[in-house]
Amino acid sequence: MMRLENVLSPTPAKIIKTEKMTDIERLINLEFLDKNFAKEFIYKPGQFVEVSVMGVGEAPISICAARTNPDILQLCVRKVGRVTNAIHNRKEGDLLWIRGPYGNGFPMETIERSHLLLVGGGLGIAPLRGVLQYALQNREKYGEITVFYGIRCYNMMLFRDEFLHLFREGDKQNVKFYLSYEAPDDKECYELACERSDRCTQGVVTKLFEKTEVSPKNTYAIICGPPIMYKFVVRELIKREFRPEQIYMTLERRMKCGIGKCGHCILGNGTSIKYVCKDGPVFTYLDALNTKGMI
Amino acid sequence: MEKPRIGIFSLTGCGGDQLMILNLEDELLDLLSHFDIKSFQEASSYEETTTELDIAFVEGSVSTKTDLERLKEIRNRCKLLIALGDCAIDGCVQAMRNQQMTIAEKMRKVYGVEEDYYDVLEPKGLAAHVKVDIKIPGCPIEKTEVLHAIISLLHGDMPEAIDYPVCVECKLNEYPCVIIEKDMPCLGPITTAGCDARCPGLGLDCIGCRGPIKDEANAAEELNLLSEKGFDFEYIANRLRFFGGNFEEIVKLTGSLKKKIGEGGQTDE
Amino acid sequence: MIYVKLPRENFTAFFESLKNYGKVYGPVKISESYGFKEVSNVAQLSLEYPRxxxxxxxxxxxxxxxxxxxxxxxxxxxxxxENTEIVIFGIHPCDINAIKLIDRVYINEMPDKYYQKRRENALLIGVSCHPDEYCFCKSTGTSYATDGFDLFLHEINDGYLVRVATEKGHKVITQNKHLIREVEARDMEDFKENERKRLTEFKLELNISGLQDMLELSHDRAIWREYADKCFGCGTCNLVCPTCRCYDVVDCVNLDLKTGERKRKWDSCMLRKHGLVAGGLNFRPTRVERLRNRFNCKGSLREDMMNCVGCGRCTVYCPADIRYVEVLQKVRGEIK
Structure with a gap:
């Protein structure tokens, strides 16, 4: 069944578990039918796959976990369009078709021996979860890990058990987990803010910069969130004297083919044209300065 | 699994869109076997008038108060409403003179009386009155497009709307451009594709029968283009209004033209 | 390079022989334009075609x-x-260079099997041309094809000087050696003179020096709005462009709701959906961003090659009469 030589051929994977995380997001756990393929399916945090529902189409979905054994591919899928709708309607035992992994992913080696500041907004936390898991699996290679997670409200919080555990117990693993929530009258979040006023605040994610001293010293910042968020987070980081190359971000675009051919994810200007799917989706802020329209 | 209940209805229009569904001769029986048909005026006199529907297909524009009542009643008993054809989407040819003359004027011009026998409303598409879930353009609709839309729905998916112009299909088919080569008043650049550029493929200019592309069509440039080719403003305005009488940009454009023409006769800039 | 001569009197026989290598396509007049169509005899060819x-x-x-x-x-x-062998006869240098550029995208990295197969199955035969008022390939450095073809026919006085660039091309020549002569000194002089003369025939020029930076420095200029008002956003410029290669993918299900197919077709960055992601966010929401993106993409370099080969198609076929070179001359500040 495998035809590796055709980059447009997807490989079937069975949904072994599909969990509702919020009203619009599900965590899809997949297992490739072909075990040999699964073995060779090596991916890095920040990479994505093209997920097909036959007869509906393909959509790029970022992998939201570090590679684990037994090999389960985890995708956090928000229901926003035709394909993701169809993915939501699929049940355990159904098939999805996968191509990938694509994109450059986060440079986990480059950022070794450094502190990490992960800033995620909404669904943007999904690829960052891969980074976090990877860093925790290789805990000795990374310094202090700080997570800023901005959500709209408690009900929209992804990976709730996992993150609440880190929020409360993260310090044991040298992880400082901060939470911001936008809905002013959110009861559950308010309780979290009462529980740890030093770690939780009402407002947008950049408000968390007021909660702790963020130092650029030997630190990499990694950002992922809705497009509007980048400028504001970058502004805070630059204010704190982060150099542009210390700031990584992963971008969303229409990555239809994933392999730099179909052209939809193009951005940039005469001197610097980028295909997000192939040159990214992870870029540094220096790339953004070089490439107009990136953020 | 229970079959989806559907109804196919007509308001003001020629009935051509229902006919196009019937024209799906090769697939028709297979297609209809997927459904429990509660109303399909052109195919059967059988009708259930109060049953809840999963999908209602409505062709024709809302041009009378009777249309409007009918539409509201249909909307109330269906889950998904599909506007079938240009009339149902934006009024089509019935809307050609909208905002150019009053209903009374139209009555006088057409019937020679001012009395409104028919409870006429200014012709509009369904969406001007109720929520429309899917629009399938065309005058008439393309039978393959409606077939694919229905298949998509059966497959649990929403059909994807086409929002690019006819020019794209001309190029994909390598049809010579009748604007560039023959100076014909083709409306292809502003008209919703999906017809596979049938007319230009036959050497004819597009008359815009699938309607202007919403929020995209550059009608002002079409006017420019055609006037540069030597067509007079009235001709162009009529051509643009033929299928685009309710299209905002065309209304504005032809409104200002009318003023222009009224002020100084034929303007030739 | 191997050079041979195809005498004019042998041209028809040579052309006929090409049918041994696959379906033969060549430039044919359609209405007022031209297109590559399957040809069965020399009389159908329009080798003097501009584009x-x-x-x-x-x-x-x-x-x-x-x-x-x-x-x-x-x-x-x-x-x-698919696996059909074809011969494309009569390609111009700009189009050969454009194919070379697409090769870099479709073959050199993550090869596209469909594309690669078709490239392997094609015999490319170039033919020399003369520029018309829309050609500016001299400016983009693509007026001459140094490689990217199997055979290239340069018209000379009494036939063609043929450049043989590949093994495949060489095979064609060897198998037709009864039609081929050696190149003589006079032919070489003819070739040089024609090539020299050809370069003087260009009427349209675009200075591309520093163009990439100038485009970037014009990012916020009113010029894009000006042309966006004129532009239909119809996608013609992309679809007729020899280097544009964006495609869209659609799935189609059959009435049995189980079987179906996945198809792809040409797409255009001038169309609304090109930059639209699920959820409704459009990264190039208006024609201003789309037009600017298109000109930046065309003006950018792929390795050392500009993404425009100066063929003039986008200008000739633009229904809004937007002239590519004029836009870039405005970007450069050469005209107001």
Whole structure:
């Protein structure tokens, strides 16, 4: 069944578990039918796959976990369009078709021996979860890990058990987990803010910069969130004297083919044209300065 | 699994869109076997008038108060409403003179009386009155497009709307451009594709029968283009209004033209 | 390079022989334009053509094609890679250079099997040309094809000087050696003179020095709004462009709701959906961003090659009469 030589051929994977995380997001756990393929399916945090529902189409979905054994591919899928709708309607035992992994992913080696500041907004936390898991699996290679997670409200919080555990117990693993929530009258979040006023605040994610001293010293910042968020987070980081190359971000675009051919994810200007799917989706802020329209 | 209940209805229009569904001769029986048909005026006199529907297909524009009542009643008993054809989407040819003359004027011009026998409303598409879930353009609709839309729905998916112009299909088919080569008043650049550029493929200019592309069509440039080719403003305005009488940009454009023409006769800039 | 001569009196016989290598396509007059169509005899050819509306990229990046068929119930799909040998006769240097550029995208990295197969199955025969008032390939450095073809026919006084660039091309020459002569000194002089003369025939010029930076420094200029008001956003410029290669993918299900196919077709960055992601966010929401993106993409370099080969198609076929060179001259500040 495998035809590796055709980059447009997807490989079937069975949904072994599909969990509702919020009203619009599900965590899809997949297992490739072909075990040999699964073995060779090596991916890095920040990479994505093209997920097909036959007869509906393909959509790029970022992998939201570090590679684990037994090999389960985890995708956090928000229901926003035709394909993701169809993915939501699929049940355990159904098939999805996968191509990938694509994109450059986060440079986990480059950022070794450094502190990490992960800033995620909404669904943007999904690829960052891969980074976090990877860093925790290789805990000795990374310094202090700080997570800023901005959500709209408690009900929209992804990976709730996992993150609440880190929020409360993260310090044991040298992880400082901060939470911001936008809905002013959110009861559950308010309780979290009462529980740890030093770690939780009402407002947008950049408000968390007021909660702790963020130092650029030997630190990499990694950002992922809705497009509007980048400028504001970058502004805070630059204010704190982060150099542009210390700031990584992963971008969303229409990555239809994933392999730099179909052209939809193009951005940039005469001197610097980028295909997000192939040159990214992870870029540094220096790339953004070089490439107009990136953020 | 229970079959989806559907109804196919007509308001003001020629009935051509229902006919196009019937024209799906090769697939028709297979297609209809997927459904429990509660109303399909052109195919059967059988009708259930109060049953809840999963999908209602409505062709024709809302041009009378009777249309409007009918539409509201249909909307109330269906889950998904599909506007079938240009009339149902934006009024089509019935809307050609909208905002150019009053209903009374139209009555006088057409019937020679001012009395409104028919409870006429200014012709509009369904969406001007109720929520429309899917629009399938065309005058008439393309039978393959409606077939694919229905298949998509059966497959649990929403059909994807086409929002690019006819020019794209001309190029994909390598049809010579009748604007560039023959100076014909083709409306292809502003008209919703999906017809596979049938007319230009036959050497004819597009008359815009699938309607202007919403929020995209550059009608002002079409006017420019055609006037540069030597067509007079009235001709162009009529051509643009033929299928685009309710299209905002065309209304504005032809409104200002009318003023222009009224002020100084034929303007030739 | 191997050079041979095809005497004019042998041209027809040579052309006929090409049928041994596959279906032969060549430039044919259609209405007022030209297109590459299957040709069965020399009389159908229009070798004096200025340009075809649709470039020969159509043989490799197909306007519409099926990628695979699927059967959801049986959990299988079937690739539909075709395997037909073709000969494309009479390609101009700009189009050969454009194909070279697309090769870099479709073959050099993550090869596209469909494209690669079709490239391998094609014999490319170039033919020399003369510029018309829309050609500016001299400016983009693509007026001459140094490689990227199997054979290239340069018209000389009494026939053609033929450049033989590949093994495949060489095979054609060897198998037709009864039609081929050695190149003589006079032919070489003819070739040089024609090439010299050809370069003086260009009427349209675009200075591309520093163009990439100038485009970037014009990012916020009113010029894009000015042209966006004129532009239909119809996508013609992309679809007739020999280097544009964006495609869109659509799935189609059959009435049995189990089987279907995945297809792809040419797309255009001037169309609304090009930059639209699920959820409704459009990264190039208006024609201003789309037009600017298109000009930046065309003006950018792929390795050392500009993404425009100066064929003039986008200008000739633009219904809004937007002139590519004029836009860039405005970007450069050469005209107001």
């Amino acid at each position: 075809t509306m649709i470039p020969p990229k159509k043989f490799f990046v197909k306007p519409k094609e099926r990628i695979f068929e699927f059967d959801e119930e049986k959990m299988e799909y079937r690739e539909t890679v």
